[in-house]
Amino acid sequence: MKVFIDPPNSLILFDLVERSGHEPLSSMAAIQEKIDKTEIDMPPMNVTLEDVMKGLKYAGIEVPSGIRGRLAVWGPMIEEAEAAVIMEDCPYSFGCVGCHRTNLMVRYLLKRRKIPILDVNYPNDEEEAKDLVVRMREFLGGLK
């Protein structure tokens, strides 16, 4: 199954989802698709007008461009997702730094999809890490 991870660039979540035999939907794979295109529309990152329009599907024109830009990449993945794992209470430097509004918007879009979602806490010590891993294994093992 396709599992959306939040933060979408997390190594820990990507690895744990992949270990369970599911396909993690990450921002790295989405960006790779963009930069691997043989036709370079807008170097260096290939961000085109089409991406701007994609972002507008998820957030209005009055919303800051950073949020729309992120949602242009993450929004299609959220639509594609069949399940999601969300990590909460992360430190400031964890995940997509500096845009909490995007994170809130991503959570709202995920909850609106009514797919199975697992909320886990950021592990501050070994015991919390154990809880995170066990909970993720149970959740991902139950997905069919």
Add this chain to the structure above:
Amino acid sequence: MSSERETRLIVISPASDITPDQVTRTIHTMGKSVTVKEACYGAVLEGPRDTVLWVVSEIRKLDPNGIFTKVRAYQAGDPRRCRAHHGTRPGFAQLEQEWNDLWKIQYGLNCADRGDKASERKVREKLPVDIFKKICEVK
């Protein structure tokens, strides 16, 4: 995801006995058509998707709970990201943060393999209004 090329970051947990050099040499001895670059956190692996996935599954056998991987969007040595070409490294802060936490995840994986159960999840409660007022009030 592109089926042509796959670039992977292989990150070794700080609690693991495996070294980046060991990972790189083991991949070299496999004799597969992949490019591997040793890094401070582990290695960068690049090649055709199927081969890379096979190499990752083999390299995990060195330390199943101590080796972690994730996809990297940019190719190894991409001038937009490679430090040798003065590229920016916006993902490095995240990688460093997660590398610091990998020993905890390794411990969690070991516990999960033993069959340990999770304890009840702590959910952060909302701040009561009277405490919030005390914080706001200037004495």
